[in-house]
Structures are given as C-alpha cells and as structure tokens.
Amino acid sequence: MLAEYGVEIVPNNVRRPELKTYAGATLEHLLDRHGEGHLRLVLTSIVETTNNKRALIEPVITAVSWLILNHPRWVEDTSRWLDEMDKINLLALFDQATGARGEKVAPVGSRNRVVYGLLHDRLKDRLGEGSAQGHLDL
Numbered sequence: 001m002l003a004e005y006g007v008e009i010v011p012n013n014v015r016r017p018e019l020k021t022y023a024g025a026t027l028e029h030l031l032d033r034h035g036e037g038h039l040r041l042v043l044t045s046i047v048e049t050t051n052n053k054r055a056l057i058e059p060v061i062t063a064v065s066w067l068i069l070n071h072p073r074w075v076e077d078t079s080r081w082l083d084e085m086d087k088i089n090l091l092a093l094f095d096q097a098t099g100a101r102g103e104k105v106a107p108v109g110s111r112n113r114v115v116y117g118l119l120h121d122r123l124k125d126r127l128g129e130g131s132a133q134g135h136l137d138l
Contacts, residue, residue, distance in 0.1 A: 001036065002027070005043050007056060019047060021056035030065055041068055041075060045085050055090035059097065063116040064090075067123065074127045084126050093118045 002008065009024035010016060021027070031039045042065050046052050068075050075081045097114035 001031075001039065002043075005047050007043065007047060016054070016056075018053035019056070021061075023056060023058040023061055026058045026061050030061070034065070034069070038065070038068065041078075045082065046090065049082060049085040049090075050087075052085070052088075052090045055094070057091075057094060059111045059115045060090045060094055062112040063093075063119050066112075066116050067119060070120075071123075071127070074123065080127070084123055088119065088122055090115075090119070093122075 006019045008020050009027070010020045010022065012022050014020070016022060027039065027043075030042060042061060045064050045068070046055050046060065093115050094111075096118060097111050
C-alpha cells in the first residue's frame, strides 16, 4: 500500500526527504489495529495535502490517526477534511511541540499528545467540536 502513495520506509541513518519515513512500525501498527481504510486516510491526510510530504514522522502520523478516530464526523466529508488539512503545516506543529523554534519543549513521551492537541485546536474551529471517542492510544 505504501508504494501506492510513493512512501518508502528508510533506516534511521538515511536522510529523510519527502515521502520517506522512519515510522514503519507505527504504520504497521495502525494497519494491524485499525485496518487498511484507516491507514489510507491517515496517509492521504498527510502526503496528499499541501507542504506535508515530509511530515511522515511518528508524532504526526499518530496525531492524525487519533484525530480520525476521535472525530469520525470530521472525516465524513473527506474533501472538506483534506481541504482543512491543506491549510496546516504539520511539521510546523511538530516543531512547536518539540521546541525547535525556542519555545517550550514537550517531553519525548508527550509529543504525540502535544501535536494532537495543536492540530485539534486548529481544526475544531473549522470543523466543529466533532464527536470525541476517547481513542488517545495506538
């Protein structure tokens, strides 16, 4: 399935350009736990949106997955969902979560939650409160 998106899993010692990821275990886990349809929507939400082809990193993948699981109403209209995702730079959210720009640094274990929270806050005003399902786990 990854080949359909042009995505390649690479080892950690290889530079990670667009459509390359170190998060093979995360993608495999999503496929095993939530199925092909869920993984396809996660990948589409990242690699087929503006400026996010380099955002195939574990905290971003996990945050997008959690949003889809927690807010199924948000993704019912896939076109609207993708239009809203187009407006968000996912790597900028990750940078904010990790303090890459001199802001408060989130501990490694909570980066997924911080990226999720930042992404959720940007989408809830545009898509509504949704219907949170409480799936903040992989």
